[in-house]
Amino acid sequence: MSKLLGTHAIVIGAGIGGLATAKLLSSHFAKVTVLERDAFADRAEPRVGTPHCRQAHVLLKAGLVELLSFYPELERELELAGAVRARTAVDILIETPGIDPWPQRDFGFYTLCMTRPLLEFVVRSLTAKQANLDLQPQCRVTKLQLSGGQRVTGLTYEQAGAAREITADLIVDASSRGNMTLETLDACGIPRPDEMDIGVDIVYGTGLFRLSENASRSWRGVIHRPAPASGRGGFVFPCENGSWQVTLNGMHNDGPPEDLPGFIAFAKTFRTATIYDALKDATPLGAIHRFAFPSSRRRRFEALTAFPQGLLPIGDVICRFNPAFGQGMTVAAQEVGVLRRLLDERVSTAAPLEGLAGAFFKAIQSVLAAPWSLAESDFIYDKTRGARPADFAQRMQFSGALMRLAVEDAGVHRLLTEVNHLIAPPTVLRDPAIADKVTARMAAST
CATH class of the missing domain: 3.50.50.60 (FAD/NAD(P)-binding domain)
Incomplete structure (x- = not known):
């Protein structure tokens, strides 16, 4: 000591x-x-x-690394308890407006999927x-x-x-x-x-399910990001005991119902059928739990x-x-x-x-x-409350061009993934070699 x-x-x-x-x-x-x-x-x-602990939680790679510095045995103990290892950007299918889905690429690191409890x-x-x-x-x-x-x-x-x-x-x-x-x-x-408040009034609904073994899947998890017009998104993650957490959410109080038919119907309104197809034949393992985050x-x-x-x-x-x-x-x-x-x-x-x-x-x-x-990106929704940053439009334009570049360039995709997992600072994406390409794409789209 x-x-x-x-x-x-x-x-x-x-x-x-x-x-x-x-x-x-x-x-x-x-x-x-x-x-x-x-x-x-x-x-x-x-x-x-x-009350939010029943909703799907994610421990980003940076969080796992930091916790391992305090608890070196944590990773082993979590996996022994049932946590599921998933390779980031390979096993987790990410759907973003205009990019449905992202290319599945192996960047050599992983996350652990489990319930918050x-x-x-x-x-x-x-x-x-x-x-x-x-x-x-x-x-x-x-x-x-x-x-x-x-x-x-x-x-x-x-x-x-x-x-x-x-x-x-x-x-x-x-x-x-x-x-x-x-x-x-x-x-x-x-x-x-x-x-400083960013009023999103997001409502979640989460249930545990047993997914059909007959379903054809190329993923071990799904992140479906909302489009600005709908504000509806969702997650599917594996967790302990062979079960899956399915979380559906809607911005500005447009959350999923707690009844199973309504919950499934909500998923059917998404841009893609990925989560709906996984959910429609799944077996529920309990009730749907809702949570509101203002x-x-x-x-x-x-x-x-x-x-x-x-x-x-x-x-x-x-x-x-x-x-x-x-x-x-x-x-x-x-x-x-x-x-x-x-x-x-x-x-x-x-x-x-x-x-x-x-x-x-x-x-x-x-x-x-x-x-x-990243939280400020919620100002893409018209009903979001709070002081919108003065340069918000320019930031979103840069972000959109950056994502289009990352789809084609695996190196940029890797950096973007590292930034999203908080293991690299956003400044790496402003490197002149990247920024020049993004700026060129922005100019071409105007």
Whole structure:
């Protein structure tokens, strides 16, 4: 164990970001406590506090790589638990308006397909192995405690009907909503951060199915991206126990019905018949579960001139994304990676936790830039709420020409895939050799 930064750290929330944060902090604090509102099951199953967990989730390649740095055995444990390996751009068929489908090319890397409860269960099980880490379920945090004006020194929570207090050197808010952080800013007299919203009002419906063994398929998964006019899309991914997750979604409250005939009929309205053909003869393994997501949201904590010492928000508290892009868990893992580098840099300083939040907010902006830019592509829909970027039309024109180039050029396709999986920065697609070709295509289409 490296030099300790403190005696006790608390993490609020036991999602993927919270668990990875706790695992990191266990190397820097004598004790780490994770407080979670939900109960912990002894197997992979949905949690009450995460109604979206029944929907299809994607762990992008960058997210898997980051989590493996904290849990080297994670990949093996996930596959033992039933996760399905799929080669990116080969096994996953991607359908995009004007490109139905993308060429299937082998770029040498893969993703793991599984349900969100399975991923969370395995990560939680590995986290719980840390001797100095205490996972506490069914704990509802009610208030953060302040001392000396703007320093957080502990919190109050309820467990089994009793109110309890606990002190800590550092509290990480990984609770998704971030109410504790915002209320603490109010108590400190610090203005809340400005918020940027991209109102998508997307509605999902997901069910588990057994696909027909007689169906002819050249894929192990499907991503059907919506056209601007319809806003309807969907996913089909293999998962544990030989089952398949089928998620259908519609923008601006145009979601699929929960009844099976209506769900299948919704898939029939897509541009291609790929998902409908897979679904129409499939055997349902349970109910269709719906979930509504109002908006992508980015809180500009980095612009604050003051922030409470001893408190650090992370993950969705800072920025949440349209789940259709599958970025949330990966970005949270990458933020934990940034935190690790900051703590490593500060471990030998006199006051390593002083000013940590401000440094963290600034350091993660490079992590947030690419996924937020992709989230802004939701302004292709006329009903999307929010401030459309001034250069949005030019960006979409460049993106369209870039995708047409990638269809023909395997090298560009590979780079685009790496960018979409957050393992390469978007700047690689602005290389002059690529940008000149894209610009020429844009000029030819005008």
